[in-house]
Amino acid sequence: MRLSPVFALTAAILAGSLGFIPEPVGAVHRDGKADVRQYQLDNGMKILVKEDHRAPVVVSQVWYKVGSSYEHNGITGVSHVLEHMMFKGTKTLGPNEFSKIISANGGRENAFTGRDYTAYFQRMHKDRIEVSFRLEADRMRNLTLPEEEFAKEVKVVMEERRLRTEDKPTSLTYEQFSAAAYQTSPYHHPVIGWMDDLMSMENDDLKAWYERWYSPANATLVVVGDVEADKVYRLAKKHFGPLTGPAVKPVKPQREVKQRGERRIKVRAEAEVPYLLMGYKVPVLKTVEDSNEAYALEMLAGVLDGGSSARLSRELVRGKQIAVSAGAGYDMYNRIDSLFLFDGRPANGHTIEDVEKAIREQVEGVRTTLATQDELDRIKAQVVAAKVYELDSVFYQAMQIGTLETVGLDHSLLDEYVDRIRAVTPEQIQAVAKKYLVDDGLTVAVLEPLNKNQHDQLPASEKGDSNAK
Amino acid sequence: MRNNLMNSFLGLLFFVSSAHAGPTIEQWQTTNGARVFYVNAPQLPIVDVRVVFDAGSARDGDKPGLAGLTSSLLDEGTGTLGPDQVAEQFEGVGAQYGADSLRDMAVASVRSLTDKPILDKALNLFSDVVAKPGFPEKSYERNRQAMLVGLQVESKQPNSIASKTFYKQVFQGHPYSIHGAGTEASLNAMTLQDVKDFHKRYYVASNAVIAIVGAVSRSEAETMANRVSRDLAKGERAVKLATVPALEKAVNKRIQHTSQQTHILVGQPGMHRGDPDYVTLYVGNHILGGSGLVSRLSDHIREQRGLAYSAYSYFLPMREDGPFIMGLQTKNDQADEALKILNKVLNDYITKGPTADELKRSKQNITGGFALRIDSNKKITEYVAMIGFYGLPLDYLDTFNSRVEAVTLSDIKDAFKRRVHPDRLVTVMVGNGK
Numbered sequence: 001m002r003l004s005p006v007f008a009l010t011a012a013i014l015a016g017s018l019g020f021i022p023e024p025v026g027a028v029h030r031d032g033k034a035d036v037r038q039y040q041l042d043n044g045m046k047i048l049v050k051e052d053h054r055a056p057v058v059v060s061q062v063w064y065k066v067g068s069s070y071e072h073n074g075i076t077g078v079s080h081v082l083e084h085m086m087f088k089g090t091k092t093l094g095p096n097e098f099s100k101i102i103s104a105n106g107g108r109e110n111a112f113t114g115r116d117y118t119a120y121f122q123r124m125h126k127d128r129i130e131v132s133f134r135l136e137a138d139r140m141r142n143l144t145l146p147e148e149e150f151a152k153e154v155k156v157v158m159e160e161r162r163l164r165t166e167d168k169p170t171s172l173t174y175e176q177f178s179a180a181a182y183q184t185s186p187y188h189h190p191v192i193g194w195m196d197d198l199m200s201m202e203n204d205d206l207k208a209w210y211e212r213w214y215s216p217a218n219a220t221l222v223v224v225g226d227v228e229a230d231k232v233y234r235l236a237k238k239h240f241g242p243l244t245g246p247a248v249k250p251v252k253p254q255r256e257v258k259q260r261g262e263r264r265i266k267v268r269a270e271a272e273v274p275y276l277l278m279g280y281k282v283p284v285l286k287t288v289e290d291s292n293e294a295y296a297l298e299m300l301a302g303v304l305d306g307g308s309s310a311r312l313s314r315e316l317v318r319g320k321q322i323a324v325s326a327g328a329g330y331d332m333y334n335r336i337d338s339l340f341l342f343d344g345r346p347a348n349g350h351t352i353e354d355v356e357k358a359i360r361e362q363v364e365g366v367r368t369t370l371a372t373q374d375e376l377d378r379i380k381a382q383v384v385a386a387k388v389y390e391l392d393s394v395f396y397q398a399m400q401i402g403t404l405e406t407v408g409l410d411h412s413l414l415d416e417y418v419d420r421i422r423a424v425t426p427e428q429i430q431a432v433a434k435k436y437l438v439d440d441g442l443t444v445a446v447l448e449p450l451n452k453n454q455h456d457q458l459p460a461s462e463k464g465d466s467n468a469k
Numbered sequence: 470m471r472n473n474l475m476n477s478f479l480g481l482l483f484f485v486s487s488a489h490a491g492p493t494i495e496q497w498q499t500t501n502g503a504r505v506f507y508v509n510a511p512q513l514p515i516v517d518v519r520v521v522f523d524a525g526s527a528r529d530g531d532k533p534g535l536a537g538l539t540s541s542l543l544d545e546g547t548g549t550l551g552p553d554q555v556a557e558q559f560e561g562v563g564a565q566y567g568a569d570s571l572r573d574m575a576v577a578s579v580r581s582l583t584d585k586p587i588l589d590k591a592l593n594l595f596s597d598v599v600a601k602p603g604f605p606e607k608s609y610e611r612n613r614q615a616m617l618v619g620l621q622v623e624s625k626q627p628n629s630i631a632s633k634t635f636y637k638q639v640f641q642g643h644p645y646s647i648h649g650a651g652t653e654a655s656l657n658a659m660t661l662q663d664v665k666d667f668h669k670r671y672y673v674a675s676n677a678v679i680a681i682v683g684a685v686s687r688s689e690a691e692t693m694a695n696r697v698s699r700d701l702a703k704g705e706r707a708v709k710l711a712t713v714p715a716l717e718k719a720v721n722k723r724i725q726h727t728s729q730q731t732h733i734l735v736g737q738p739g740m741h742r743g744d745p746d747y748v749t750l751y752v753g754n755h756i757l758g759g760s761g762l763v764s765r766l767s768d769h770i771r772e773q774r775g776l777a778y779s780a781y782s783y784f785l786p787m788r789e790d791g792p793f794i795m796g797l798q799t800k801n802d803q804a805d806e807a808l809k810i811l812n813k814v815l816n817d818y819i820t821k822g823p824t825a826d827e828l829k830r831s832k833q834n835i836t837g838g839f840a841l842r843i844d845s846n847k848k849i850t851e852y853v854a855m856i857g858f859y860g861l862p863l864d865y866l867d868t869f870n871s872r873v874e875a876v877t878l879s880d881i882k883d884a885f886k887r888r889v890h891p892d893r894l895v896t897v898m899v900g901n902g903k
Binding site: 054055056057087095096099100103104105106107108123124125128151152153154155156157158159160162163166167168169270271272273306307308309313314317318321324345347348349374377378381382383384385386388389391392393394 | 512513514515544552553556557559560561562563564565580581582608611614615617618619621622624625626627727728729730760761762763768771772773774775776777778779798799800829830833834835836837838839840841843844845846847
């Protein structure tokens with residue numbers, strides 16, 4: 001549920017061109033039953049519309065089923081670089097002209113790439129929606145990928161990587177942690193790609209990627225706002241309907257090999273304060289045999305970190321004052337098996353070992369004892385309220401619908417969420433804790449601050465100079 | 470394709486002329502002097518309450534970090550409840566509490582469902598937290614220590630180092646030069662009594678603005694405002710801040726840091742809320758560096774040369790002149806080149822001003838996107854609190870588009886010449902260390 005701030009930076013989503021970070025889909029969901037109208041074009045493209053007439057605005061998002069978890073070593077980061085290049089011109093538009101047109105129509109736009117999706121969006125006055133459709137339909141099939149634009153843009157992405165990862169020790173830790181936790185799963189590699197892969201990336205890699213995945217059959221259009229669903233459909237049909245594209249062969253499963261024992265890594269980096277990440281292998285809603293387990297894992301995350309009254313804040317931050325921050329999180333809407341995460345930073349006078357020990361005690365607590373009714377009631381109250389609060393953001397509503405559809409779940413699951421959460425029992429929470437929070441499936445990463453002297457003795461390659469071309 | 474797109478430009482002309490009104494804001498004072506700003510938003514069964522005190526880090530005086538520490542301690546207990554109970558009670562009704570400390574403002578906020586028992590509980594607790602925080606010794610010490618850890622973390626972050634240095638140089642001794650995170654020395658010298666005194670002086674009704682937005686009637690909002698302010702002392706408004714002095718000369722600070730990128734910040738004192746040049750400088754900056762990928766800075770630095778992921782500029786208007794900031798980050802060996810281009814773009818802009826086409830497009834973006842500024846209760850609440858806090862006219866949003874439309878090329882050129890001085894810029898570069 002609630003995670004320490006670092007996850008906001010390092011989690012599965014990489015915002016696109018403007019540095020915009022969309023809210024990740026959290027643990028709580030709108031009710032709004034049967035509000036989403038669904039259509040499909042002959043070319044396979046899906047259209048989902050939710051009317052929301054509070055303000056004369058609309059958000060339009062095109063989601064593609066492709067992201068870093070579709071990539072293999074050697075081309076990591078290609079989905080994200082391609083996302084950048086989607087603004088660099090089509091057969092009829094010059095580089096950056098897309099953005100200029102949206103801007104001059106009063107729009108806000110961007111794109112984001114995650115492990116399981118690449119998505120493009122515009123927020124506009126409701127009268128402008130056709131501009132969005134026309135431009136998105138154009139770049140779905142008519143991208144030109146000019147060589148000289150690619151050469152500049154891949155450098156922009158390297159700067160993005162330096163900004164978000166190379167110079168951020170907690171992000172570096174998260175990246176190395178994921179690479180250690182996942183061995184055969186494509187969640188192994190970072191969304192932005194390894195620097196070495198970015199340096200050797202070629203425009204042809206992008207061309208192949210675009211040909212393979214940017215087809216109407218692999219896309220979902222999500223529209224939320226002050227619109228009429230049938231009109232949106234007709235307009236979408238006009239612009240996206242004529243597009244043709246290849247049928248898309250599903251990506252190979254690349255299931256994670258069974259973990260057979262705890263793994264530990266150290267990340268030594270220029271930092272002042274140590275940082276801890278722990279992750280246990282868990283299934284997600286898409287992969288789990290009994291879906292109750294996924295909802296029980298959500299509740300487990302709530303018991304540990306569903307707000308300031310939950311156990312980690314209460315006991316580690318306030319009570320024993322071992323950590324300045326401590327978080328737990330689970331995202332059941334991933335496409336493939338994932339991790340139940342913990343993170344923390346020690347308070348003054350405490351070590352990273354103290355934090356790990358305290359988190360392990362919390363894990364032991366949920367494995368051996370039942371959550372109290374008070375705890376469950378508080379989480380449920382928050383879930384019910386948050387479901388209403390979410391309706392204040394058309395963007396967030398669209399994000400949720402798009403995420404579910406793109407990982408292969410039915411968006412109507414959003415309607416069930418509150419009832420499914422309400423139905424979770426303390427016994428079910430304990431059962432998933434016992435089953436999944438086990439050492440054999442655990443990976444631990446510690447960010448170890450590098451003091452100045454040690455740093456000076458490192459070879460140049462470890463100082464990051466190797467990234468210079 | 471292009472022709473069709475041109476048609477949508479033409480369509481925009483009609484679209485822009487249909488004026489957009491902002492929300493209807495009602496205003497009154499509680500009996501003890503808190504200023505209340507209320508918007509009825511009946512569509513969703515929720516309400517947002519945002520209380521803003523003139524109690525940001527500009528009021529830290531010789532104790533940097535005091536405003537931030539005070540703000541962080543509000544929900545650590547009331548006279549009768551401990552920190553765990555406060556958290557339990559907010560979360561037990563699904564209410565979302567928040568507190569923030571900026572340079573001008575100390576903000577406390579709560580969002581709740583409007584079901585009466587829920588709202589009553591959330592609002593009573595919120596009111597107690599704001600007016601009668603318990604300030605337990607244990608919480609004080611923990612949060613003070615947490616701020617010290619925060620300083621350690623920031624000490625290795627090139628963006629934090631750059632920002633702190635920039636504000637220090639731009640605001641030379643003015644209260645805006647204070648960084649809200651404090652310093653190790655000031656946090657070590659601080660006492661719990663300092664926090665209590667700060668709260669007593671600044672968290673008072675005369676110094677407060679209460680914004681209420683949601684599905685509550687005017688009379689319900691009056692009751693809510695009275696509840697929030699009931700236990701606040703009348704007190705006095707904070708004294709007027711000193712005017713921000715102009716810089717007398719250029720300042721260059723290069724700080725060695727072991728990051729791969731150099732973070733560059735360039736700027737000077739800019740403008741304030743209610744500034745006569747506000748709209749002109751806002752529109753002018755939109756073209757220069759405030760419109761994302763289509764701005765001049767982004768075009769020259771990112772689009773044309775691939776030098777940075779983000780290159781931007783903005784004015785941050787505050788009670789007194791806030792900063793004008795241009796910024797980018799680029800790998801160390803490109804930093805000098807990028808800085809040169811940044812300065813050249815600014816100089817060209819001041820000398821020649823924008824083109825007619827640029828101005829037209831920026832106006833289209835700003836006015837055409839007006840509805841997006843106020844498309845949620847959350848955004849409306851922030852606007853209303855801002856309007857109230859800075860004493861802007863209640864029709865600020867209603868007249869926004871027409872004021873933007875009225876800006877001319879020569880207005881922008883004139884305002885930038887008068888207000889931005891390329892010979893007196895603060896330039897901060899952090900990076901390139903061994």
